[in-house]
Amino acid sequence: MSSFEVIGGRPIKGEITPQGAKNEALQVICATLLTKETVIIDNLPDILDVKNLIHLVSDLGVETQKLSDRKYSFRAQNINLDYLKTREFKKRAAALRGSIMIMGPLLARFKKAFFPKPGGDKIGRRRLDTHFYGFEKLGASFDFDSEEFFYTVHADKLKGAYMLLDEASVTGTANIIMTAVLTPGTTTIYNAACEPYVQQLCKMLNSMGARINGIGSNLLTIEGVSELNGCEHRILSDIIEIGSFIGLAAMTGGEITIKEANTEHLGVIPLAFRRMGIEMEIRNNEIYIPPNQRYTIETFIDGSIMTISDAPWPGLTPDLLSVFLVVATQANGSVLIHQKMFESRLFFVDKLIDMGARIILCDPHRATVIGLNHETPLKGSIMTSPDIRAGVALLIAALSAKGKSIIHNIEQIDRGYEHIDKRLRTLGAEIKRI
Numbered sequence: 001m002s003s004f005e006v007i008g009g010r011p012i013k014g015e016i017t018p019q020g021a022k023n024e025a026l027q028v029i030c031a032t033l034l035t036k037e038t039v040i041i042d043n044l045p046d047i048l049d050v051k052n053l054i055h056l057v058s059d060l061g062v063e064t065q066k067l068s069d070r071k072y073s074f075r076a077q078n079i080n081l082d083y084l085k086t087r088e089f090k091k092r093a094a095a096l097r098g099s100i101m102i103m104g105p106l107l108a109r110f111k112k113a114f115f116p117k118p119g120g121d122k123i124g125r126r127r128l129d130t131h132f133y134g135f136e137k138l139g140a141s142f143d144f145d146s147e148e149f150f151y152t153v154h155a156d157k158l159k160g161a162y163m164l165l166d167e168a169s170v171t172g173t174a175n176i177i178m179t180a181v182l183t184p185g186t187t188t189i190y191n192a193a194c195e196p197y198v199q200q201l202c203k204m205l206n207s208m209g210a211r212i213n214g215i216g217s218n219l220l221t222i223e224g225v226s227e228l229n230g231c232e233h234r235i236l237s238d239i240i241e242i243g244s245f246i247g248l249a250a251m252t253g254g255e256i257t258i259k260e261a262n263t264e265h266l267g268v269i270p271l272a273f274r275r276m277g278i279e280m281e282i283r284n285n286e287i288y289i290p291p292n293q294r295y296t297i298e299t300f301i302d303g304s305i306m307t308i309s310d311a312p313w314p315g316l317t318p319d320l321l322s323v324f325l326v327v328a329t330q331a332n333g334s335v336l337i338h339q340k341m342f343e344s345r346l347f348f349v350d351k352l353i354d355m356g357a358r359i360i361l362c363d364p365h366r367a368t369v370i371g372l373n374h375e376t377p378l379k380g381s382i383m384t385s386p387d388i389r390a391g392v393a394l395l396i397a398a399l400s401a402k403g404k405s406i407i408h409n410i411e412q413i414d415r416g417y418e419h420i421d422k423r424l425r426t427l428g429a430e431i432k433r434i
């Protein structure tokens with residue numbers, strides 16, 4: 001288990017370019033299983049989850065080749081489905097959440113797929129019902145071995161269908177889309193997730209010859225085709241990393257420019273930071289955060305306390321709520337952070353309270369933060385990163401705090417943030433891996 005040692009209290013300064021998006025990368029790597037032809041993916045982030053998934057698909061038989069720093073080619077000509085029954089596969093699949101998205105392509109191409117319990121953040125119940133509801137609607141049978149925790153789907157024949165999803169699951173929608181593109185007939189998915197990751201997946205699939213309409217909305221219509229060809233795809237910048245950098249700059253009083261910031265794809269993220277009182281200038285494809293901000297959280301028009309809460313896209317992504325929460329600890333004013341989707345993602349506030357933050361955890365989903373208005377800095381502390389986004393929130397807290405902090409279990413952060421220590425050092429942060 002590695003740790004970060006951080007000396008806080010130094011404003012960050014400079015320019016930074018975000019990595020490619022983790023959640024898009026996981027979708028499009030799985031999509032390479034849909035064709036025998038070569039797919040080239042550019043801007044893949046060099047993070048643990050992506051490395052693990054590339055390893056997994058290679059073990060499954062996909063020929064993978066690193067073409068340059070962030071560019072890989074994938075060729076899924078000879079797939080060995082027996083690998084899905086091995087102990088090695090169970091271990092690899094359990095290392096990340098996104099691995100579940102190999103099921104849709106395998107079902108589409110080979111009419112069967114198996115999967116053990118996927119990994120990912122331990123942030124509350126993470127059900128998979130929507131995935132299997134969709135597969136069943138397309139004609140697959142589904143079995144669950146509760147002793148072995150093993151999911152199986154198989155079909156003699158798949159057929160396009162109408163479906164109304166019970167929830168707009170991101171990986172669930174991606175899985176169903178990837179089955180439907182090779183399923184004869186018309187599939188209509190209503191209440192589909194439409195996060196930028198899903199939009200990007202659909203665009204990539206259309207460039208491979210799929211026929212998907214309604215991209216960017218919650219109503220997708222897919223005309224199945226008999227086969228897909230190869231393509232070249234470039235991953236967008238990671239909007240969660242962009243939000244994390246905005247939060248870090250605000251908390252440390254720093255001045256940064258975020259290059260290649262995907263400004264058209266940020267949805268309500270800039271608005272939510274502005275509601276926290278954080279100023280930013282969006283210029284062309286860059287975001288500039290001015291220095292020394294003493295931000296004041298807005299109230300609602302009627303004067304009531306601001307709530308920052310998550311919702312499926314185009315609502316605010318749940319993956320940034322931990323960052324909003326930590327940023328609020330130094331604001332002028334109060335905010336209610338309401339994490340609606342996940343049940344165990346706010347418990348890390350105990351660590352912020354130890355550092356001097358004023359937070360009341362109302363229940364597992366809601367925390368009220370009363371800002372310190374930059375009058376008293378947080379104090380350095382020793383802590384353990386419970387999940388990827390809480391980990392980054394603790395890192396932001398440590399970089400803004402007075403004195404030294406140690407953050408353990410940083411593998412959680414490495415799952416989704418590329419060489420974060422090295423990149424933050426270029427902005428003047430005092431952080432080292434120990």
Ligand SMILES: CC(=O)N[C@H]1[C@@H](OP(=O)(O)OP(=O)(O)OC[C@H]2O[C@@H](n3ccc(=O)[nH]c3=O)[C@H](O)[C@@H]2O)O[C@H](CO)[C@@H](O)[C@@H]1O
Pocket residue numbers: 023026097098125126127166167168169170171172193312317318319340341342
């Ligand atoms: C690898 C990957 O891409 N992971 C992302 C993906 O996870 P993942 O696809 O696993 O998450 P889902 O979208 O399935 O669901 C997330 C949580 O929200 C709940 N839910 C979801 C939709 C809805 O309309 N109502 C509702 O309550 C679900 O029950 C679940 O607890 O999407 C999540 C939600 O954006 C993100 O946090 C994860 O980073």
Ligand SMILES: C=C(OP(=O)(O)O)C(=O)O
Pocket residue numbers: 022096097098119120121319388389416
């Ligand atoms: C919850 C997250 O990831 P995963 O779904 O991969 O666990 C996240 O990226 O914040």
